[in-house]
Amino acid sequence: MSDALIEDWLCDTGVLVLARGDDGTFAVAGRTPEFFVDMARAEGLAVELAARDPRTWSPFLENFLVDAEAFWRRGECGRVLSGPWCETTRAGRDWELEAAAVTISHARQVLVIQHVALEYAERVAVLQKARSAGLAFDRLQREVQDKEVLLHCVVHDLKTPLANIYGNLSLLKSGKLAPERALQLMQLSLAEAKRQESMIRQLLQVFEAELRALASFDTLPGLAPDLRQCVRVAARAMQSGYERRGVALQVARGFELDERFDVHGRADRLERVVINLLDNALRHSRPGSEVELALVESPTHARVEVRDRGSGVDPSVAPALFQRFVKSARSGGAAGLGLYYCRLTIERWGGRIGFAPRDGGGTCFWFELPRALSPGA
């Protein structure tokens, strides 16, 4: 094959051959491939200048030529490969390249630079596939671990009240207890049974919410719940519990208006969110204190605030308060799922949820939901 033919072939396949002179500078051997003309232009260099010293435009080649020069100095035959790299020009264009320092016949030293866009893309695709599979495996493994922890927590939380009930029933069965003590144990057992029932209910809510999270958004205007109505229903449901504990529940006047205030979501689940927040506030409130339920309206959103005068959020659990099974010494026996359910539900509807300490003590839990616009709006 003639030299001219080889040069044409190299040029057409995107290979730049730079012959090294005795003074260490380079010159294009044969024709200049198009990619190099474009690259030099993008860097604002004349082709001859860019070829003469590739260090001027390529930091990668500046580094590679240290190894190449060492190889040529040793006078060995063969080649040194650079490995692939991607050079991004100032204009933002990526050039995928690969270089080799080669010694050919008659000790001629050449630097070969090849534009390897296709090969590069293929290698990226293969590696990407392998790594994506690795990442998916890691995620799956973590999910399995999370589920194991979850299962452990569920078993533990359900077991504790059951053990208490079992103990109380065993004592009652002995028949040697004074009537007052027997009554006390029965009341304790009832309370434990109620606690267990509440945990099971919360677990079911969470699983339901997680399943629903996979389903479509509850944002159809025709299904939008009236926030005021939902809050009133929730407050009524919690009223007797508040009275028993001697905690006052103050519902803001904004909730009493008849005019609808439609938000994204679903009525039953929205009521459950408010109930969970009110239940949370009640558990952390001292008898004689007050919990306020407030509404902050804006043209696009509604913000509901549940403000208590309790002991505040334990700093050790604050960063993860809305995660599942987060409990502190101040949790009062709750399963640690109520706030998790709230977050899952509110975020699913495009809203936000959070909390902030209050001046004078206590906490303000809040959530925001987008207003549901009527079809004509």
Added chain:
Amino acid sequence: MKRKKVCLLGAFAVGKTSLVARFVHSIFDERYHTTIGVKIDKKDVTLRGVSTTLVLWDLYGEDKFQRLEASYLRGAHGFLIVVDGTRAWTLDHALEMLARAKEIAGDVPHVMLLNKHDLADGWELSEERCELLATSMDLVRTSAKSGEGVEAAFERLVERMEQR
């Protein structure tokens, strides 16, 4: 204008390429793009009146498919060590890489980026460990997605390189 070579080091998929894309081009792509070999980008920065061209060497993430090429670190003026906060093991990996990088390039200035800070739900690094780490090196919490801390991290490194 002065030129400074900065190498980004870290395990695969910690967000090195995304951090560079955010810093240089102000863009973020949700999809994961693996890097083969090296990706080189440049950005001019001016800090307290001193202009510098940063030559950013976004090195491939090391794993069983690709091992760190020592020659790529030659002549580096600074390192950005990137950790994925949602994968705790990437911190150990980063510290091990940093030790190897120091053997090759010397004790050059470095800043550690705790990336993916927007993914608070999946965060695996404990606060205690981060605080302990912060006593021995510069730590910046970043999110290539939101842009949080990205400029600050690069600026911190430039500042430290200028002090040398």
